[in-house]
Structure formats: structure tokens, C-alpha cells
Amino acid sequence: MSELSREDLLGVVRDVWERHDPVPEHLVASMQAAAAIAASDLDAELMELVERSTELVGARGAGAYTLRFVHGDTDLLLRIAVDGDRSRVDGWVVPPEPMTIRALPGEVPASHAAVVTESGRFELTGLPLGLLRLRLEPHDATRPAFATPTFEI
Amino acid sequence: MTGIGAVRPAGPANEVWQRATDGFNRWVAGESSGLDDLVAVMTPVLWHVVRSYRLSESAAEDVVQTTWLALVRRRSAILDATAIGGWLTTTARREAWRVANATAAATPADEEELAPMLPRQRSAEDAVVQQDEGDRLWAAVDGLPERCRRLLRIVAFENRPDYRELAADLDMPVGSIGPTRGRCLAKLRVALMQTGEYR
Structure with missing residues (x-):
């Protein structure tokens, strides 16, 4: 005699509901269309790299440099510090604006994101080395997102 | 089983x-x-x-x-x-x-309040035709009290739902969600045993 486990029972519940109240056939396709249309005007515009500086910090495997990007009236200044196989980005957005900054590491997107403070600052830590882009998403939904070109840490 | x-x-x-x-x-x-x-x-x-x-x-x-x-x-x-x-x-x-x-x-009235008093209504057809396994499993789930059916459906499809919100939605005290879920699962276990599909 084998006792039905909690997961077995919940599995039965899922099966039963999937059979007796199935997702309407058209629903997934129409939701995909609705979401795609809503998202279509959110495509990120590209920022332009206007300055790059390198400062060597000395210690092996460590270093820091700054990048400056602009898009419209927004300036983005980044200080990127490498420590071993990880890096951190300290950023300033000028003028300050409520937005979420996401790191999009090249091939393996991970969840590195931060919200800009009132003074326009943000930090992203523990980033992997390699290719990186930052995506800036203004919380004012009428403003389109923008993104930096890919740069390498 | x-x-x-x-x-x-x-x-x-x-x-x-x-x-x-x-x-x-x-x-x-x-x-x-x-x-x-x-x-x-x-x-x-x-x-x-x-x-x-x-x-x-x-x-x-x-x-x-x-x-x-x-x-x-x-x-x-x-x-x-x-x-x-x-x-x-x-x-x-x-x-x-x-x-x-x-x-x-x-x-009009909360079904929940009536549920314990009345047997769940079934059509004559349901009663007769429950020959296949799927029907018997459905009968076991459908025969649960309303609150159990709703709670288990949510818990079954969600990934660790927030008990605080769930409690408010189901009009239950937060502390009772866990125990209620346990009781509902126990009821379902018994109902499934009675179907003969599991032993």
C-alpha cells in the first residue's frame, strides 16, 4: 500500500482541472498577440558612447574605467571595477529619473537589475566578466526604454 | 497505487x-x-x-x-x-x-455555507456514467467542499502562493491556510481511495 504524497495529490488536482476546465484553445495565441502589440512600442533605443577612460589600479586582475553614454537629454556615466572574475558597475543618471537598470550579459541573461536613486545613482554588483549591455527602463511608461551598446568588461 | x-x-x-x-x-x-x-x-x-x-x-x-x-x-x-x-x-x-x-x-448566498448540508448536485448522467477513471477522479475533486476545491486548485497550479493574500482572497485567517490545505488534501486522499483508483 503506498500513500499518496502531497505532490501526487496536487498532480491529480492539476490533471482533473486541465481536463474539466481546459484553457480555451485560442487563449495562448490571443494573449501572445496582445502582449506583443503592447510591447511593440517599448523597443529600446540605443544610447551613444561618447567617452571612455581607463585607469589602472595596479593589483593583478583588478582595474577600473569609466564610460559615458548619452541619449537625448539623458547622460549615463558608468564606473566599472573589476575584481577577479567579477565586476561591479556604479552608475549615475543625469538628470536623475526613476528608472530600472538591467544588466544584460551577452549570452546568458541573468537577473541583475537596480533602481536608480533620487540622486541618480545605482549600482550593479557581482556581474560576470564578458560582454554586457545595460538597459534603462524609465518608470514613466510613456518614455521608451533605451540601452547602451554592448561593451566588454 | x-x-x-x-x-x-x-x-x-x-x-x-x-x-x-x-x-x-x-x-x-x-x-x-x-x-x-x-x-x-x-x-x-x-x-x-x-x-x-x-x-x-x-x-x-x-x-x-x-x-x-x-x-x-x-x-x-x-x-x-x-x-x-x-x-x-x-x-x-x-x-x-x-x-x-x-x-x-x-x-445570492455563499455556496460554502450550504455545502456541508447538501450533497453536491450531480446530474443523473454523471451518476450513471462515472465509469471511466477520469470521471471518478473528477468526482473526487468535485465532491470536495467549495473552499477545498478552490484552495487546492490554486495551490496545485501556483508556485508557493503568498498565504497572506490567499487568506484574504478566500476569506480565511492566515494561520488557517496551512492546516486547511492539509485537511483538504486528507479529504481528497480519502475520496481518491474510495474511487478504487488508488489503494
Whole structure:
């Protein structure tokens, strides 16, 4: 005699509901269309790299440099510090604006994101080395997102 | 236990949430197919969660759509991609609860209050035809008290739902969700044993 486990029972519940109240056939396709249309005007515009500086910090495997990007009236200044196989980005957005900054590491997107403070600052830590882009998403939904070109840490 | 393949290995859970996170990440990185995949994997979950709020099919579809539009509009509010599934189900439940309450005035009496007194109504056809396994499993789930049916449906499709919100939605004290879930599962276990599908 084998006792039905909690997961077995919940599995039965899922099966039963999937059979007796199935997702309407058209629903997934129409939701995909609705979401795609809503998202279509959110495509990120590209920022332009206007300055790059390198400062060597000395210690092996460590270093820091700054990048400056602009898009419209927004300036983005980044200080990127490498420590071993990880890096951190300290950023300033000028003028300050409520937005979420996401790191999009090249091939393996991970969840590195931060919200800009009132003074326009943000930090992203523990980033992997390699290719990186930052995506800036203004919380004012009428403003389109923008993104930096890919740069390498 | 005997026979049937109805018992699946643990959870839809991990795979669904992992695929949702992957789709979200790809979408945020600029791949529109990531959004398609996220919608494809999570829409069925949202459907079952929303339908447990006693909404009609068309009201449930509206709630699911509202949830997807909220995601697109408020993507910047989601900092942790691994939490995307939970964000979606929570958003859908809030909206479902709001819509259900807006229309609740029309519902005469809480079915829950009557449920213990009355046997669940079944059509004559149901009673006779319950020959196949699927029908017997359905009868076991459908025969549970209303509160159990709703709670178990939500718990079965969600990934660790927030008990605080769930308690408010189901009009139960927070502390009783865990024990109630346990009692509901026990009732279901007994009902399934009685079907003869499991022993």
C-alpha cells in the first residue's frame, strides 16, 4: 500500500482541472498577440558612447574605467571595477529619473537589475566578466526604454 | 497505487517557472520570442488560478489579458527575473479578486455555507456514467467542499502562493491556510481511495 504524497495529490488536482476546465484553445495565441502589440512600442533605443577612460589600479586582475553614454537629454556615466572574475558597475543618471537598470550579459541573461536613486545613482554588483549591455527602463511608461551598446568588461 | 498515469512526478512547478524566467530574460534582452514563450508557458497557469475565483470564462480571459498588459507596462518593476512566475500569478489573483468582488453583489448566498448540508448536485448522467477513471477522479475533486476545491486548485497550479493574500482572497485567517490545505488534501486522499483508483 503506498500513500499518496502531497505532490501526487496536487498532480491529480492539476490533471482533473486541465481536463474539466481546459484553457480555451485560442487563449495562448490571443494573449501572445496582445502582449506583443503592447510591447511593440517599448523597443529600446540605443544610447551613444561618447567617452571612455581607463585607469589602472595596479593589483593583478583588478582595474577600473569609466564610460559615458548619452541619449537625448539623458547622460549615463558608468564606473566599472573589476575584481577577479567579477565586476561591479556604479552608475549615475543625469538628470536623475526613476528608472530600472538591467544588466544584460551577452549570452546568458541573468537577473541583475537596480533602481536608480533620487540622486541618480545605482549600482550593479557581482556581474560576470564578458560582454554586457545595460538597459534603462524609465518608470514613466510613456518614455521608451533605451540601452547602451554592448561593451566588454 | 494502481494503474493510472494520472499521477505525475512532483510538480509542474520547477520546469514551468524555469521556462518563465528564461523567456522573461530573453524578452528583456530584446528577443520578442522570449515574450511569446513566457506567455505560452504561463497563460495556462494563470487560467487555472483565475478560474478558481468563480469567474466566467470571458471574465477570466479578460483578467488574464489584463495581467499580460500589466507585465508589459510594469516590466521595470520586476527586478528579479526568477520571481516572474510569482509576480504574474499574484497580479492575476489580485485582478481576479477585484473583478469577482465587483460582481459578487449579484451572487445570492455563499455556496460554502450550504455545502456541508447538501450533497453536491450531480446530474443523473454523471451518476450513471462515472465509469471511466477520469470521471471518478473528477468526482473526487468535485465532491470536495467549495473552499477545498478552490484552495487546492490554486495551490496545485501556483508556485508557493503568498498565504497572506490567499487568506484574504478566500476569506480565511492566515494561520488557517496551512492546516486547511492539509485537511483538504486528507479529504481528497480519502475520496481518491474510495474511487478504487488508488489503494
